Amino acid sequence: MIRGMGFNQIAILGVGLMGGSIGLACRADANHLKIAGYGHRLEDLKLAMDRGAIGRATGDPAAAVADADLVILCTPVGLFRNLMATIAPALKPGAIVTDVGSTKRSGTELAKELLPPHVQFVGSHPMVGGEKHGIANARADLLTGALCIVTPVESTDPAAVVAIEGFWQQLKMRTTRMSPEVHDQLTADISHLPHAVAAALVRIQSPESLRVAARGFLDATRIAGGDSALWRDIFLDNRDNLKAGVVRLQAELQQLLARLEAGDADAVQEWLGAASKVRSAMKSETRSTKSE
Amino acid sequence: MIRGMGFNQIAILGVGLMGGSIGLACRADANHLKIAGYGHRLEDLKLAMDRGAIGRATGDPAAAVADADLVILCTPVGLFRNLMATIAPALKPGAIVTDVGSTKRSGTELAKELLPPHVQFVGSHPMVGGEKHGIANARADLLTGALCIVTPVESTDPAAVVAIEGFWQQLKMRTTRMSPEVHDQLTADISHLPHAVAAALVRIQSPESLRVAARGFLDATRIAGGDSALWRDIFLDNRDNLKAGVVRLQAELQQLLARLEAGDADAVQEWLGAASKVRSAMKSETRSTKSE
Numbered sequence: 127m128i129r130g131m132g133f134n135q136i137a138i139l140g141v142g143l144m145g146g147s148i149g150l151a152c153r154a155d156a157n158h159l160k161i162a163g164y165g166h167r168l169e170d171l172k173l174a175m176d177r178g179a180i181g182r183a184t185g186d187p188a189a190a191v192a193d194a195d196l197v198i199l200c201t202p203v204g205l206f207r208n209l210m211a212t213i214a215p216a217l218k219p220g221a222i223v224t225d226v227g228s229t230k231r232s233g234t235e236l237a238k239e240l241l242p243p244h245v246q247f248v249g250s251h252p253m254v255g256g257e258k259h260g261i262a263n264a265r266a267d268l269l270t271g272a273l274c275i276v277t278p279v280e281s282t283d284p285a286a287v288v289a290i291e292g293f294w295q296q297l298k299m300r301t302t303r304m305s306p307e308v309h310d311q312l313t314a315d316i317s318h319l320p321h322a323v324a325a326a327l328v329r330i331q332s333p334e335s336l337r338v339a340a341r342g343f344l345d346a347t348r349i350a351g352g353d354s355a356l357w358r359d360i361f362l363d364n365r366d367n368l369k370a371g372v373v374r375l376q377a378e379l380q381q382l383l384a385r386l387e388a389g390d391a392d393a394v395q396e397w398l399g400a401a402s403k404v405r406s407a408m409k410s411e412t413r414s415t416k417s418e
Numbered sequence: 419m420i421r422g423m424g425f426n427q428i429a430i431l432g433v434g435l436m437g438g439s440i441g442l443a444c445r446a447d448a449n450h451l452k453i454a455g456y457g458h459r460l461e462d463l464k465l466a467m468d469r470g471a472i473g474r475a476t477g478d479p480a481a482a483v484a485d486a487d488l489v490i491l492c493t494p495v496g497l498f499r500n501l502m503a504t505i506a507p508a509l510k511p512g513a514i515v516t517d518v519g520s521t522k523r524s525g526t527e528l529a530k531e532l533l534p535p536h537v538q539f540v541g542s543h544p545m546v547g548g549e550k551h552g553i554a555n556a557r558a559d560l561l562t563g564a565l566c567i568v569t570p571v572e573s574t575d576p577a578a579v580v581a582i583e584g585f586w587q588q589l590k591m592r593t594t595r596m597s598p599e600v601h602d603q604l605t606a607d608i609s610h611l612p613h614a615v616a617a618a619l620v621r622i623q624s625p626e627s628l629r630v631a632a633r634g635f636l637d638a639t640r641i642a643g644g645d646s647a648l649w650r651d652i653f654l655d656n657r658d659n660l661k662a663g664v665v666r667l668q669a670e671l672q673q674l675l676a677r678l679e680a681g682d683a684d685a686v687q688e689w690l691g692a693a694s695k696v697r698s699a700m701k702s703e704t705r706s707t708k709s710e
Binding site for chain 2: 253273302338361378399404405406409
């Protein structure tokens with residue numbers, strides 16, 4: 127199975143920013159695919175049809191997946207349990223199921239518990255998104271050039287992993303593999319903790335301090351403008367790793383305060399300089415649509 | 419004295435990003451001004467001359483200020499004590515001295531201690547800058563449209579305050595007035611704490627987590643790439659307010675963790691939603707050159 131060419135029919139469950147953008151990218155880069163879309167809001171389904179993100183619309187997840195050899199869960203992760211239970215009896219033998227959730231342990235566990243043995247589940251996390259959401263903001267190039275983390279477990283059929291990687295690569299994504307456990311640790315540090323901190327930075331402000339905000343603050347807190355229902359699910363799902371991240375962040379800040387208290391200018395500069403060196407070495411911008 | 423038109427000769431002490439940009443803005447918007455520049459590095463002075471940011475260059479601060487009716491301190495705040503002591507005997511009676519430091523209490527105290535009674539000191543903080551620095555990055559429009567906080571004290575001559583505000587307005591800045599104490603509290607929350615947190619977020623990462631960084635992390639930590647010597651001075655100078663900010667940030671994060679531990683989805687969403695609402699109401703971007 128080469129670069130996802132084995133798929134003919136796909137089902138996109140949830141036609142928001144991610145589901146819609148995947149559909150539009152398929153139309154651009156994998157035009158042979160027939161795409162069924164499920165959504166619970168009629169107006170979103172209609173817009174997804176109008177924009178060409180899906181070829182067929184249904185309000186019934188089971189009907190969406192019936193003929194699909196690739197099923198992509200694009201709803202918030204908090205809905206995965208009900209969704210998997212609903213589609214399980216309707217899945218075609220040999221079908222591959224993936225998702226685009228920002229946490230990977232819980233979805234993988236649910237798939238093991240709820241999906242039939244005649245399908246393969248391979249978790250995916252396209253590292254895109256940002257503060258915008260909804261089908262209206264979906265774009266054919268949202269995924270282009272971004273990283274997709276694929277999270278197989280020991281029991282996953284290697285052919286299914288290759289097929290899923292090929293699918294994302296066909297949509298011009300870069301891919302990398304890691305376990306769901308490692309994924310959830312790394313994304314807690316690089317994505318979920320930064321989001322929590324950005325929200326906390328906004329929460330401590332007063333109208334007076336917000337009035338003198340400049341670009342530094344706006345950049346540092348941009349992610350805090352994201353969908354709170356989506357991030358609620360992510361935080362609840364990954365709370366153990368998030369908590370560990372908060373503890374380490376607090377230790378770093380305590381170290382800074384101790385150096386400030388001691389009036390040790392060299393030690394303060396060393397603390398700041400180590401961060402500046404690492405951050406300066408990273409490319410300073412990705413394309414403006416890229417985010418987690 | 420109307421909108422800074424009363425000034426004829428100005429001295430810019432320190433020809434880096436800020437000093438250079440002020441010089442270039444003067445050439446664009448207040449072309450009548452004669453500008454003397456002081457710097458301790460010959461190559462920076464030469465580049466400032468070549469770029470037209472200053473009209474006369476000297477390695478002696480006292481020589482730079484001798485004829486100036488406006489003196490602008492643009493060096494790191496850690497150098498202000500020596501600089502003020504050096505220029506004090508050379509300042510012209512009636513001259514106005516300002517600075518562009520990111521903290522305002524200490525500079526105001528130093529001015530009271532070191533400058534002669536026949537000059538007026540009025541602190542300024544143009545809320546621009548960012549992760550770039552040096553005369554090579556100076557730009558005539560760096561200040562344009564940004565906010566300049568002016569920080570008089572009770573004893574400041576009101577005419578001097580109006581003159582300084584007029585000067586910044588002539589360079590197309592917006593201005594606002596507050597005491598040095600209020601300034602240092604507000605900027606600790608909106609600028610210094612976000613910088614400390616961004617650096618801490620970078621410091622806790624591993625090579626593995628950095629490898630999966632997306633735009634959200636890059637935006638949230640952009641400010642951490644700034645000049646560590648500059649920020650060392652700011653942090654040391656404003657450590658009491660910075661410490662108070664860290665305490666409040668930690669309390670916010672503990673509140674989040676408690677809600678996550680309790681598994682209270684509504685409470686987690688409320689916590690995130692309050693931040694999202696505030697952040698979404700702010701303009702999402704200022705011009706790309708603006709920062710604190």
